[in-house]
Amino acid sequence: MAIFNLGSVNIDHFYTLPHLPAPGETLSATGHTLGLGGKGMNQSVAAAKAGASVFHIGAIGKRDAWVRDKVQSYGVDCKFLRMVEQDTGHAVIYVDAEGENTIVLESGANMQQDSEFVVNAIDQAAASDTLLIQNETNLQAFAATFAIVKGMRVIYSAAPFSIKAVTDLVPDVSMLVMNSVEAAQLCSEMGVTLDKIPAPQVMVTLGAKGAMWRSNETGEVIEVSSPAVHPVDTTAAGDTYIGYVAAGLDLGMPIKAAMEWAVQAAALKVTRHGTADAIPTADEVKSFRAA
Template sequence: MAIFNLGSVNIDHFYKLAHFPEPGETLSALDHTLGLGGKGMNQSVAAAKAGAEVFHIGAIGKSDGWVRERIEGYGVNCKYLREADEATGHAVIYVDASGENTIVLAPGANVQQDSEFVVNAIDQAKSTDTLLLQNETNLQPPAATFALVKGMRVIYSAAPFSIEAVKNIIPDLSMLVMNAVEASQLSSEMGVSLEQIPVPQIMVTLGSKGAMWRSNETGEVIEVTSPKVTPVDTTAAGDTYIGYVAAGLDLGMPIKAAMEWATQAAALKVTRAGTADAIPSADEVKAFRGA
């Protein structure tokens, strides 16, 4: 089995601040670092570090060969990572003293995906494989439709959140993943409760409280809690969680075991500064769980 991820790739600029700037305020950063990120890439790296076979489908600028090398160094297969005329996407990430963050995105090549290229990549997958999707690229709905027709598991992370994007893709999903605020907004917009949303499975991430999974086919509900840690940087915690859940399912774990594993990985991630570069490996998560 394997995971195919149609996802964003960003070059992340991190600025460590004493506090977030007020309107009109100019601040000097305490530190600046450059890293690899994007919700899609974070999830690919998390799944690969967890031990899954991962193929990333996406696009980067022609001048950023180092990005491909860095991704491959984390064990992600880049045979479906296309070079585009547009520049690689990038993000400006402010992190305050408490570890909270604010992010500004410039999508670049992430929204220049080629339809034929994406379909051909997914066509190499097997029915036992998983397609991961997020809301930072174009072509999500046709990719989901094609994957579902092939019999693949389709997991969609509804972030950055857009109600219209969710409504367009929801008929072709196996699992919809949202945080608590997004879940409330979607339920309100559609005028239904979570159990009435027309998708087989729903997962709601709850930050430091853990996560909830629900089967809308059987009514089964599973809740897991997260270990208490002192956060350094919450960026990519959700992506770490989703990547580990996808990897756990791909490796044959029951959903509860995959969720428990993923909450440990996400908790460990927030103790580290950075995005894809800071996501822990399976061995590191194992050591953390045993601590």
């Protein structure tokens, strides 16, 4: 079994600040680092570090071969990572003294996905495999339709939130994943409650409180709590969680066990600065759980 991820790849610029800037305010950063990120890549790296076989489908600028090398160093297969003329996507991330963040994205090459290339990549997957998608690339609805016809599990992160993207994708997803704010937005826009969302499974991440999953086919609900930690950077916590859930399911875990594993991984992640580079490995999560 394997995970195929049509996902964004970003070069992340982190600025640590005493507090997030108010409108019109100029602040001096207390630090700056460069890292690897993007919701898609974060999820790929998390799933690979968890022990799954991961193939990332995406695009980066031709000048950024180092990005491919970095991704491969984390165990992600990059044979479906195209090099294009457009610059690699990037993000400017402000992190305050409490670990909260504000992010500005420039999509760049992430919106240069090629339909024939995407189909050829997914066509190499098996029905037992998983497709991950998010809202930071183009062609995600196209990819989901093709994957669901193949019989694949399709896990869709509805972020950054877009009601149009969700309504386009929901008919072809196995599991819809949102945070609590996105879930409230979706329910408000659609005029429904979670149990009426037209997706077989819905998962809501709840930050420090943990996560909730429900089957809209059977009505079963599972809730897991997160261990208490002192966060220094909450960036990519949700992506870490989703990557670990996807890996757990791909490795044959029941949904509850995958969720419990994932909240531990996300909790450990927020004690570290950074995005993909800071996501913990399965061995690190095991040590953290045993502590």
